[in-house]
Amino acid sequence: LRALSPGPDPRPPTRDIVLHLTGNMNRFMWGFDGKKYSEAPEPIVLRHRERARFVLINDTMMEHPMHLHGMFKELENGHGEYRPYKHTVLVRPAERVSFLVTADDVGRWAFHCHLLFHMEAGMFREVRVV
Secondary structure (H helix, E strand, O other), rough: OOOOOOOOOOOOOOEEEEEEEEOOOOEEEEEEEEEEEHOOOOOEEEEOOOEEEEEEEEOOOOOEEEEOOOOEEEEEOOHHHOOOOEEEEEEEOOOOOEEEOOOOOOOEEEEEEOHHHHOOOEEEEEEOOO
16 A cells, blocks of 8 residues: 555554553453453553654564554554555465554544454553643
8 A cells, every 4th residue: 555645644653562462362461561341551641742663573473453542643554755645454374564653632442453342351541631
């Protein structure tokens, strides 16, 4: 995919947020960095108007369509400033995917796998824009 025009925010990211998608199909446990939502240490906090890069590394044997509410994701797929805007980003098994976000809207936002049975089993985090 390639956007028709460059994105509106040309700033580079100020930091990387690296998250491993983890789970066990036999025990049906899913999460980020080996922890389900109820065990997550704290929300992921972004400052208002911050530009950040999310790096997702899929350590599972399943695809995960990852969705972050409240902001578009600019998929880093080799097209430079013509990164496509996505609502949901598919992360295949053993794949590493990165995207940029600009934290435009203050609030508490859900970040989760769009396979709802994975989300309900723990692959969910809160992203807080302050």
